[in-house]
Amino acid sequence: MIIKQALIFGTEKFKKNKINSALLDAEILLSCALGKPKEFIYAHPEYQISKTQDAKYKKHLLRRLKGEPTAYILGHKEFYGLNFLVNNNVLIPRPETELLVEEVLKYIKNSKLKIKNSTLADIGTGSGCIPIAIAKNLYNVECIKYYGIDNSIKALVVARKNAKLHGVVKKIKFTKSDLLKNISHNTLYFIHNTCLVLTANLPYLPAKIYRQNYQHLKYEPKNSLLAGQDGLKYYRQLFKQLQPMVNCQWSIVSCFLEIDPSQTIALKKLIKKYLPAANITVKKDLAGLNRLAIVKLSQNHKSHSNSF
8 A cells, every 4th residue: 555545545534433633633643654754645645655554554543433532642742842742641732721831931931930949830730741841941940940740640650751851850840649738838849938830730521521522532531631510629629728828828829720611700709719819810712712710819919818
């Protein structure tokens, strides 16, 4: 079989199974099987594929036809211009999450955060894509301590590999914790009276939505997607754990939280319940949907609110 025939074969298989990105997926999987860039496919349509390459390609096609995401088949996914290792122990980085990274970078570059002992902690770090992308883009800023926190040891293994891959493994400390539970009062992690930036793309799918979309989500870790009946289980826990820290430990606290657009009002109410003095800003993604909640508190804000 030549490249042109292989591409048509894969594309038609995907179209019959109603895979929307039929041509793109076929191109990516064929490139992987050949060990060549996508440009090679169109530059050499008459290239004869070896038996080994053909078998590898068809194996990839079969996995994709069963619904497995392309990123898991390839073993990597691009995010914020960087290539990240992924497997079924971590959520696949989404393009929408790049908004979070972009806003954190903007905040740090435009603020007075570049002081000694500032801390950036990513809660539910998964593949580590958020803190790694930030640390990579702020590589020469030495005064920020980075932490990647997750309750899955398997996810942390992937995150550490990615940090090493991108040359920031010495900048980020990855640790196991149930959100902030095991580390919130540990000065080995957080130093009091400094600036704290929290980033989080926690699970936010309600049980009903998860069930409705199970066929599209079944290959990704359930605990990285499902968040109770209302989808706010983990953000509720996070705000509850953050509340006493905000009251006494930090001069400035800024949280950058990815959200489901439909949960905007409910999330704002939840924030105000636990952090009534918080200033909340909601940013939209490229599709015009509410995607990022930015929560800010300072000593001035906190001094007016001690009744939690």
